Amino acid sequence: MASTMKAQSGMATRPYTYREPQSELASNTKRIAGKVAIYTLLILWTFIALFPIYWTITTSFKVAVDVTQGHMIPWVDYTPDWRGWRSIGLSPDTIFSTSTVREEFMKRFLNSAIMAIGASLLAVILGSLAAYGLVRFDYKFAIWRNRDISFFFLSQLILPPVVLAMPFLVLYKELALLDTRIGLIVVYTLMVLPIVIWIMRDQFRGIPVELEQAALVDGCSTWGAFMRIVLPISLPGMVAAFILSVVLCWNEYFFAALLTSTNANTLPVMVASQTGSQGINWWSMAALSTAAIAPLAIVGIFLERYIVKGLTAGAVK
Amino acid sequence: MQTSQIAAPQDLIATHDIPPARRSAGKWLITLATLALAAIVLYQGLYAAGQTETGFANWRPVLYAYLAWGVALGWGQVLMRGEGGKRALFVLPAILFTVAVVIFPTVAGLYIAFTDWNLASFDGRSFNGLANFWALMHDSYFWNALRNMGYYVLAVLVQYAIAFGLALLLNAEIRARKFFRVAFLMPFMLSPVAVGWMVGKSLMEYRFGPAATLARHLGWENPAFFASPWIARFSIMAMDAWVWIPFVMILLLAGLQALPKEILEAAKVDGANGWRSFWQIIFPLMLPVSITAIIIRIIFQLKLADIVITVTSGGPGGSTDTVSSFIFREYRDRSNVGYGTMVAEFYFILIALFVALLLWGSSRWMKRVTG
Numbered sequence: 001m002a003s004t005m006k007a008q009s010g011m012a013t014r015p016y017t018y019r020e021p022q023s024e025l026a027s028n029t030k031r032i033a034g035k036v037a038i039y040t041l042l043i044l045w046t047f048i049a050l051f052p053i054y055w056t057i058t059t060s061f062k063v064a065v066d067v068t069q070g071h072m073i074p075w076v077d078y079t080p081d082w083r084g085w086r087s088i089g090l091s092p093d094t095i096f097s098t099s100t101v102r103e104e105f106m107k108r109f110l111n112s113a114i115m116a117i118g119a120s121l122l123a124v125i126l127g128s129l130a131a132y133g134l135v136r137f138d139y140k141f142a143i144w145r146n147r148d149i150s151f152f153f154l155s156q157l158i159l160p161p162v163v164l165a166m167p168f169l170v171l172y173k174e175l176a177l178l179d180t181r182i183g184l185i186v187v188y189t190l191m192v193l194p195i196v197i198w199i200m201r202d203q204f205r206g207i208p209v210e211l212e213q214a215a216l217v218d219g220c221s222t223w224g225a226f227m228r229i230v231l232p233i234s235l236p237g238m239v240a241a242f243i244l245s246v247v248l249c250w251n252e253y254f255f256a257a258l259l260t261s262t263n264a265n266t267l268p269v270m271v272a273s274q275t276g277s278q279g280i281n282w283w284s285m286a287a288l289s290t291a292a293i294a295p296l297a298i299v300g301i302f303l304e305r306y307i308v309k310g311l312t313a314g315a316v317k
Numbered sequence: 318m319q320t321s322q323i324a325a326p327q328d329l330i331a332t333h334d335i336p337p338a339r340r341s342a343g344k345w346l347i348t349l350a351t352l353a354l355a356a357i358v359l360y361q362g363l364y365a366a367g368q369t370e371t372g373f374a375n376w377r378p379v380l381y382a383y384l385a386w387g388v389a390l391g392w393g394q395v396l397m398r399g400e401g402g403k404r405a406l407f408v409l410p411a412i413l414f415t416v417a418v419v420i421f422p423t424v425a426g427l428y429i430a431f432t433d434w435n436l437a438s439f440d441g442r443s444f445n446g447l448a449n450f451w452a453l454m455h456d457s458y459f460w461n462a463l464r465n466m467g468y469y470v471l472a473v474l475v476q477y478a479i480a481f482g483l484a485l486l487l488n489a490e491i492r493a494r495k496f497f498r499v500a501f502l503m504p505f506m507l508s509p510v511a512v513g514w515m516v517g518k519s520l521m522e523y524r525f526g527p528a529a530t531l532a533r534h535l536g537w538e539n540p541a542f543f544a545s546p547w548i549a550r551f552s553i554m555a556m557d558a559w560v561w562i563p564f565v566m567i568l569l570l571a572g573l574q575a576l577p578k579e580i581l582e583a584a585k586v587d588g589a590n591g592w593r594s595f596w597q598i599i600f601p602l603m604l605p606v607s608i609t610a611i612i613i614r615i616i617f618q619l620k621l622a623d624i625v626i627t628v629t630s631g632g633p634g635g636s637t638d639t640v641s642s643f644i645f646r647e648y649r650d651r652s653n654v655g656y657g658t659m660v661a662e663f664y665f666i667l668i669a670l671f672v673a674l675l676l677w678g679s680s681r682w683m684k685r686v687t688g
Contacts, residue, residue: 049563161620189418
């Protein structure tokens with residue numbers, strides 16, 4: 001629909017150039033060829049982007065012989081089997097019976113979820129407040145002004161996890177925070193805080209000051225104006241920052257591998273520990289990977305708009 | 318773009334009529350809280366150093382004391398400075414959090430870096446000055462990993478080129494744009510560890526992996542993706558690109574959509590063909606976004622580790638090693654905390670310099686290009 005409109009308006013803009021009928025035909029052919037090329041490339045890249053996911057999901061329903069013979073399409077060249085899902089206790093016939101693997105999986109799944117959501121919430125609260133302050137007020141802490149404070153926050157983005165990993169190990173040992181959820185939540189909050197501040201700064205800059213000034217005239221305090229006027233307007237930005245944070249925290253591996261052992265382990269650690277062992281069962285690894293990526297795949301499908309919003313904040317002026 | 322940095326409300330609220338009693342109450346609150354925090358740190362510090370008999374089982378009470386101190390600091394600010402204090406409350410929590418979580422580990426890290434500390438040995442920690450640093454200077458594995466980082470950073474440019482192409486495709490007049498956008502974004506959502514298995518260990522598996530099968534069909538007789546140094550490096554780069562291209566693509570797509578339509582239309586009327594209008598109009602206009610995307614991407618690339626750790630552990634012969642995965646193995650397999658931390662601190666200084674140089678150079682270059 002939109003494309004036909006565009007085409008018409010495109011024609012309308014050049015009624016003055018006279019064209020031979022033949023060249024009209026030629027340009028039509030050219031346009032169609034262009035379209036074909038575009039869609040071919042689009043479909044090719046869709047295949048590249050989605051095939052590994054398709055492969056993982058279908059492999060989780062295979063048995064050994066299907067893997068070795070390279071079968072690809074369920075019901076056509078192999079019969080789906082629940083073996084992979086049974087091995088992690090998530091197939092229909094084992095879902096209600098006890099399974100230690102499933103308990104382990106669910107524990108880590110829960111850990112991942114709690115930590116990702118907890119850290120993202122904390123980061124969005126801290127980061128939004130800081131971003132709002134930095135956008136609206138002039139600060140002076142000793143020699144630090146707004147620019148310096150912003151730079152201090154954003155520069156944390158450069159800090160590679162390896163620099164913090166061992167000091168955190170030592171620190172957490174002393175604080176009795178090793179292998180706890182709260183410990184990892186703090187680390188993850190630190191990791192995503194610069195990104196949240198970056199997104200929210202952009203968001204608050206887009207809100208006209210006059211709105212808050214009106215609220216102040218009406219008798220709101222600074223915080224009242226923030227809570228009642230600014231928060232509701234900037235909610236989409238916060239959701240975007242939150243979802244992007246969840247994605248990053250859910251996928252984090254480095255800190256989780258070094259700072260947790262048995263209690264606060266996350267899903268990526270479980271996946272990685274299974275990968276390392278020799279003679280892995282493809283079907284159970286595939287089932288495990290599928291289960292680990294499924295939540296974010298669903299987030300990606302339904303909340304894509306917010307992820308795009310979060311990623312592009314501040315990048316395009 | 319709005320330049321609404323300074324809000325006018327200063328004129329609306331009088332900040333100078335705070336009674337002296339309230340002001341001194343705030344001052345006292347902050348002083349007392351600081352003293353209490355210092356006392357607890359000292360109490361526990363002396364106990365930990367073996368100077369006194371009594372103390373807490375761990376340092377956690379100090380953490381609570383710090384939190385309480387933070388609350389007192391904020392409250393004191395409000396008491397002392399009224400409106401100004403309330404404004405400081407916006408940014409104070411984040412500053413206190415970041416300072417506590419970054420400054421301490423960095424200082425502790427510098428100390429650890431100059432110690433000989435191996436968790437596997439019984440001797441414990443001992444100061445050994447610059448020994449770690451000299452060891453680092455002669456560690457060919459580290460320099461090898463650093464050289465690999467150079468290759469990985471260069472690979473970002475290839476990712477950028479592909480991402481630009483995809484962004485142009487998505488920006489063309491197509492149907493089902495939303496579907497393609499979601500599909501293209503998908504790899505970015507997946508955990509690199511899972512990708513390591515899905516792609517590295519399964520798709521590219523030598524015997525049954527579909528990628529290997531395809532390569533055999535295409536005439537590569539021995540499709541071992543992780544056996545020889547350069548092929549292994551390219552395989553890691555390909556996986557990394559698969560995960561990160563969507564990120565760059567989304568940024569560039571946003572840039573393309575923000576381009577002024579009139580200029581593109583004008584180019585069409587002038588009869589510029591696609592290739593020329595791209596290089597002469599679109600590409601220059603996209604430079605700012607491109608620079609941002611590439612710099613952010615390089616910053617993330619310098620942390621590359623997960624995929625390498627899960628797929629090759631740096632092999633074969635260290636040819637896919639990144640600095641992060643090298644340090645990870647130093648910690649994990651050799652428990653060599655002192656040395657690993659020295660490598661990490663050294664690397665951090667290097668990349669801080671590199672990123673600073675990059676930012677400085679790109680901003681200068683942008684100024685020259687855009688005049």
